[in-house]
Amino acid sequence: MVGNQKGDESGRPARWEILDRTEEASCRVFSVVRKRCRHPVRGREDDFYVLESSDWVNLVAVTPDGRMVLVEQYRFGSEDLSLEVPGGLMDLGEDPVEAAERELKEETGFVGRRSRLLGSVRPNPAIQSNHCHIVLIEEAERLVDVDWDENEELAVQLPSVAEVFAMAHSGRITHALTLNALFLYQPIGLADSRGDLT
Numbered sequence: 001m002v003g004n005q006k007g008d009e010s011g012r013p014a015r016w017e018i019l020d021r022t023e024e025a026s027c028r029v030f031s032v033v034r035k036r037c038r039h040p041v042r043g044r045e046d047d048f049y050v051l052e053s054s055d056w057v058n059l060v061a062v063t064p065d066g067r068m069v070l071v072e073q074y075r076f077g078s079e080d081l082s083l084e085v086p087g088g089l090m091d092l093g094e095d096p097v098e099a100a101e102r103e104l105k106e107e108t109g110f111v112g113r114r115s116r117l118l119g120s121v122r123p124n125p126a127i128q129s130n131h132c133h134i135v136l137i138e139e140a141e142r143l144v145d146v147d148w149d150e151n152e153e154l155a156v157q158l159p160s161v162a163e164v165f166a167m168a169h170s171g172r173i174t175h176a177l178t179l180n181a182l183f184l185y186q187p188i189g190l191a192d193s194r195g196d197l198t
Helices: 096-108 161-170 176-192
Strands: 017-026 031-038 045-052 056-061 070-075 080-084 087-089 114-121 132-138 155-157
Touching: 056 096, 056 176, 080 176, 087 096, 096 114, 096 132, 114 176, 132 176, 161 176
Parallel strands: 056 132
Antiparallel strands: 017 031, 031 045, 056 087, 070 080, 070 155, 114 132
16 A cells, blocks of 8 residues: 555544534524534634534335335426435434434325335545445335425435336436445345346
């Protein structure tokens, strides 16, 4: 391994020391925090800005006939419609699987029979502090009415698993966390989709 001239003796990058934290803005779904940090080797100090938020949950919901529950909604960051897996903010201390089941029911009216955590990712560790937990919900069926937040407006789509992966590869699905969810689901999908992905 080539040594890192700016890191520690192991050749790995150093962990900066956090000297101070100041909340610069408190928004509805995140806070902007300024961190004053110092490099432990070089002694350099600087300010870094981080978005602090509750953890999120995204879910892959699959119906008994091998279709995936997707939602299309308007996103204010991109100023465009986005095709995604369902998901949302978790309540403090909420279990990821329970949060996923709640979000699926509220956003789409679907309820599943089996659920389990596939994994957790960091949405953007450069500027965000939270995790996004990804849950698989199987045998999902529409059983209840939706319960949207006041600003939500969703269109549910039910493409086959193979169609969803084709949309991901073609660029039709661009939401990075949805692509993370599909990546974590794909090995299961390849082995358990009744040949849909071959």
